Amino acid sequence: MIKQISHLGLAVKNLEETMDFYRSILGLEPADPIIGGNEGDLRVSLVKVGDATLELIQPLNENSVMAKFLEKRGEGIHHVCFEVDDIDADLERMKSKGLESIGTPKPGAEGMSVFLHPKGTKGVLMELVQKSE
Amino acid sequence: MIKQISHLGLAVKNLEETMDFYRSILGLEPADPIIGGNEGDLRVSLVKVGDATLELIQPLNENSVMAKFLEKRGEGIHHVCFEVDDIDADLERMKSKGLESIGTPKPGAEGMSVFLHPKGTKGVLMELVQKSE
Secondary structure, eight states, rough: OEEEEEEEEEEOOOOOHHHHHHHHTTTBBBBOOOESSTOOOOEEEEETTEEEEEEEEEEETSSSSHHHHHHHHOOOEEEEEEEEEEHHHHHHHHHHOOEEEEEEEESSEEEEEEEEEEGGGTTOOOEEEEEOO | OOEEEEEEEESSHHHHHHHHHHTSSSSOOBOOOOOEEETSSSEEEEEEEEEEEEEEEEEETTTTTHHHHHHHSSEEEEEEEEEEOOOOHHHHHHHTOOOOOEEEEEESSSSSEEEEEETTTTTTOOEEEEEEO
């Protein structure tokens, strides 16, 4: 079951410049960058906004999925991540109704997560995460 | 000051079909459609997800901003709305640092709201809203 919006992933070209924008103009507090992505090919700064989080994501490798997104669509909102109760059961239920995932759930910073293919989700790239306790 | 993510606006082509997707596949509960937009040229269904809301937005008029977005980019995430304490003061502060708004704050379903021009916000269309008490 989907419980809440966990984070919103934003594709950015220059992480430091974007962190400075969030800090100085929006008045938010971006955390120190960490290396992320299954291939370690992303630099990410998390920005808490109330109970949700913005993930500022800069690709480190021009062949990465995120670099290709930036090239094609420019900077902007990349995906929305929903927190679920039970990622295996929830994914199984969604797949039984025709949704496709991109690979299988993998461990990440927040817990096990998986992306759903946007062709089945009305154009919205959705990630599901089951947070580690 | 930005307090939290108030909602995420999603551009959709067919509201009923999308509501059905959210209900039957994601297990969420889209509310009955309402007419929205300053020109009354949008049909909107709100979907509560924890403390945040997804706004499913279908244009009614092919000349509307939302119809042009759909034509250019297809279905997907259109904007993120942040709840602020004091929209006039917050907007003034942001403008003093170089951000541009699209028009001035106007009354909407949630309260006074205004969009920020994405050229100043790293490609993310941001809305600010001060909720009515």
